[in-house]
Amino acid sequence: MTNIFPGLPLIESPLFPALKAEWGLSAEEERIATDLHEKGYAVFDFPDADLDGRIDRIQSHLGPRYGIDFADPQSDKTTRERRVQDAWQFDEDVRAIAANQAVLDLLSKLYGRRAFPFQTLNFPVGTQQDAHSDSVHFSSLPERFMCGVWLAMEDIGPDAGPLFYYPGSHKWPIMTNALIGRRGYGSDLASAQDPYAPAWQALREVHGAQEERFLPKKGQALIWCANLLHGGSRQNDPTLTRWSQVTHYYFDDCIYYTPAFSDEAIGKLALRNLVSIGDGEARPNRYMGEEVKQPAIIPNSPRRPAWQRKLLKRFRQLR
Template sequence: MKDSMGLTAEEERIANDLHENGFAILDFPDPDIETRIDRIKASLSPRYGVEFDRVDGIKNSGERRIQDAWAFDEDVRRIAANQTIIDLLSKLYGRRAFPFQTLNFPVGTEQPAHSDSVHFSSLPERFMCGVWLAMENVELDSGPLFYFPGSHRWPIMTNGLVGRRGYDASVPSAQDPYGPAWDALRTSLGVHPKPFIARKGQALIWCANRNCFCGCRP
């Protein structure tokens, strides 16, 4: 594969990890990433509805994410449109990659295990991927991202597959109707979650349909 696709040794490692596990970890390719992250945190912190100074350490109330900050923050835009990442994904997927959304989180969102394919996908299927960047060092007790290795190969959940009627139906979360099906798959396959213990500036590329959840601080 390395010879036929013209991959470097590092690109081949990433390609193999994505194929086998559904995710790959790498250092984000930006020499200014440290200072860029610091500017983003200073810029976005006042926009969150989170009490960062609470003495009890509980920071899981209020608005905990900002969607599409790249529309007004130049540093977020430079991360989302990083040319090295776009070129890498274009090479690995065989068609031109492009960014379409950003989400910034100050703390773990405590979401149950889920797949983002419920919210956005592609035609053909599985040509969507995400890039998650750690903007601080993450420890096991600080709300890390958890993922289920190999879940990118599971069936993509649809209304038809889970027997859900979409018309005139209302649920608190778009993920709710699919939870039991994902739980059944994980149980039957004996797959257990693994945490992404990241350091500041590390990134995780994840394939479409992989199951993961954003952790919480115990």
């Protein structure tokens, strides 16, 4: 069957049952594709023969950056820094996990466009973050061409604040400012996801959604769709660690932007200027093959959201 909906990832297409038979999927690839289509997430074993070594080196290299006393098994691990963003810029093992070719090939096959990694987050403990969809933080046009891969760097039990998610929630409406009646472009938020929390709560109640937790073994990974509602459980035992790495991926020939600070209907988009972690090359915003230029950035302001100040700084560095 011809894919008449190229503006949707293959695994989220309404034609998925017919299309998957023509992809030449292995049994394992078909299982992953079906789980993503039906549940919005899929679990797999991370394909890296040197993964244990990479994890040891990452923990040793990044450990001091968190300000946590890892040597004392009774110390509270939750009171200091919880994450390091974009450690791929200075840590080769973080970069290698993010740019794993087998994972890139799998995602590209399942989504129908070439995948590239653009952000990493490394955690020594759980986030204890409220339920949210990544689609308000980073989205694409066409929609849904974004996903995350969460890698367990140790065995994780129920008291360590495991990842949780709501199976099937990726099929719910994608939250936009227009949908909840707010203007986003130029706004300032302490948390980009706060305005959407009541809407997500209402959807959970109406659908009777049941939370599931991910209790992985070291080396297991989870792919989640752009709109899957997920978060971090409460950490019952503050002495435990929960080492993990998250890599976020976009796909070629899309517009990449931050919906929380955008108004799509009037063309006000907080565009992202991205570099692929894999090859270090820029990935320009494109719409059906045509490059979309970043609009002029007005002077900086202390009241500007942090993402705008960071973007302005980067823009000046590139000039």
